[in-house]
Amino acid sequence: MWRRTGYCGELRASHVGQEVILMGWVHRRRDHGGLIFVDLRDREGQVQVVFNPERGQEAYEVARRMRPEYVGAIRGRVAMRPPGTENPALDTGQVEVLAEEARILNEARTPVFPIEEETAAAEEVRLAYRYLDLRRPSLQQNLRLRHRVYQVIRSFLDRNGFIEIETPVLTKSTPEGARDFLVPSRLSPGHFYALPQSPQLFKQLLMVAGFDSYFQIVKCYRDEDLRADRQPEFTQIDIEMSFVDREGVLPLMEELIAEIFQAAKGVKLPRPFPRLTFTESFDRYGLDNPDTRFEMDLTDLSEVVRGTEFRPFADALESGGVVKGINAHGCSDYSRKDIEELTDYIKVFGAKGLVPFRVTPEGVSSPMAKFFSPVLLEAIRGVLQGSPGDLLLLVADQPPVVAEALGRLRLKLAERLGLLDPHKFNPVWVTDFPLLEFDEKEGRWSAVHHPFTAPVGEDVPLFDTDPGRIRAQAYDLIINGQEVGGGSIRIHRREVQAKMFQVLGIGEEEARAKFGFLLEALEFGTPPHGGIAFGLDRLIMILTGAESIRDVIAFPKTQKGQCLMSKAPSPVDGAQLKELRIKLDLP
C-alpha cells in the first residue's frame, strides 16, 4: 500500500513541484474525453486532479472508471493551474495535481444523496445513511468544533485543579425527576439498574471522599419525549467543588465558558456575566431563561387599567391576576390576521386572548377602543412608551400565565422582526430560584432544582411556615435564551436534608431506601460543596448555530427515540428475555 504524503485539502501554491500521494473520496469527475478532472476529497477539503493520457495512460484509464464516492489514491506532481483556470472558490484552487499513477481503493454505490455542503435530502434519509451525511462539511465542522471544546474543557479544568473521575452508568433508580431508562439485572432477577439522569449523587460522594474538585464529560439518560434540543442520551459537563459558596463557583465557571467561546468562536465574552434573580427575570422577560439580546420588556399595567370596565381585564384583576404588556416597535401595520396568529400562538400557553393597541400619529386605536377612555388609552401608551408605528400587546390572566404568554410572544416577535442576532452571545446568570413549588396535581411540594439543593441560610426557618418562599442557592446559566447549565450549592448537613425530604413528603423509611447511602455519607464529615452541570450539546448548538441538537451529535435518534441507521431499539430473542426472567405483556 502507498503511504499518503498529506491531505488533499492542504495543498497550496507552496507545494508546487512536489510529488504527492493523496487518498480520498472522488467528489466529482468531469470527463472531457481526452482529459479527465477528478476532485479528490478528504476531511481537510478537496483538490483537483488532472488525468492526461499523455502523462499517464494507465492512470487515465483508472480515472475513466472512477465514480462519485469511490475511494481512490493518486500519485502525481503539484502544479500551478494554467493562468485563467484558477478556482477562487476552493482553498486549493491555485493548484492542481497532475496524476501519474492512480488506484481505486474501493468502489462505492451511487450515494443516496449527493455529498454537498447544503443537502436538500430529507432528514429521514440523512439519518438512515448517517455515515454519508457525516461526510458533509457542515457536520464535519460541527463535530470537530465539539472536539475542540472537549479539549478546552479538559485543559481548563485540569489547570484549575479539577480531577476527572468516571461514575457508574449502571446505577440506581431514584424517585423524582425524569423517567429512568432501566436495565434488567441477570444476576439479580427482577431487579433493575437505572441509567443515570446525571451523576448527581456520585459527584457529591466524591466531595465526601475528599477529591475537592471533580469534573466529568458524561452521558446522561432521560426517558422523556424529545424536542429539537432534547435527545434521550445527551452529554453534560459535570462539575463539583468543595468548600465553596456560590461566589466560589460562578466566577470560575464564567472563565471556563469564556475560554470555550474564545477557542471555538474567537468571541470575547465580557466578565462578570450579568445576573438576574428569578423574580427579576420572570417580571421582565416572563421566563426563567431570558434572551437578553434585545429589549421589549414586559411591563405591568395592572394599576393603570384598574377600574376599567373591559371585562377580561377587570375579571383578571378581581381574581388576583395581572395585566401586562409589551411594545412591539414598528408593528402597527400588523394585520388582523397577524394578530390572530399571535393570539393563537399564546393560547397554547393558556392565555385567553391578546388585546392589541396601535399607536398612530392620530393617537391610540384598537378594536377594543370603545371599552377604554381616551385618557386610559393615553395612559397605556405612556407606560409602554408607545410611539407612532408601535403595536402594544396586552394580556390579562394569573401571573404565571401572563408571564409565559408574553415571554413567548416576545421571542416570537423578535424572531419575526429579526432581532435575534446570531453573532451576538449574551450570557446571563439567573439566581435565587424558589427551592420548592407546589404540585397541584400531586397535592404536594416538589423540588424546583433537585432535593439536594441547599436553601438560602436565612430562609431555613420558612420550612415550617411558608415553604414556597424559601429561596434556593441555585443558579442557571442562560445564553441567548437557551439554558446551557444549572447547578447549586448542596445540602451538606444531615438535618437540613431531613427537613427537605420531610417537606417533599419523602418518609424516613423511603429516604433510607432510596438515598440511604447519601444520608449516611452526610454523617461522615461532608464538606460544604456545590457545583454545576452544563449541557454540552446545547452549548455546541449555540456555538455552531445549529437549529437541531441532531446536528451536533454524530449518531442521534429520531423523535420516537429510534436510530434509523441501526434500527435500535429492536426486539430481542426469547432466550435473552428468559435469561433475564422477563415476560412481555404487549397489547
Next chain:
RNA sequence: GGGGUCGUAGUUCAGUCGGAUAGAACGCCGGCCUGUCACGCCGGAGGUCGCGAGUUCGAGUCUCGUCGGCCCCGCCA
C-alpha cells in the same frame, strides 16, 4: 396522551374536478468531447404513489385505519 405538518423515481418536487401510458429537474447508465470545476452535447433505464381497508365503472387524488419523519403542548428534579 394531545395538536400541527409532511410521505409520489436514487434525491428534491409537480400532479387540475376522481378519468386514458404518473411527469420535471438533479442523479444514474451508454456514446461523443483536451481546461473543466454545478463541464457541455446526444441517447437510455428507472415507480409497492409509505402500508392496509373502504367508496366508486375507475383512486396518487375521496373516506377510515395504520406506520414513519419533523415542529409544538404535556413531560423533561
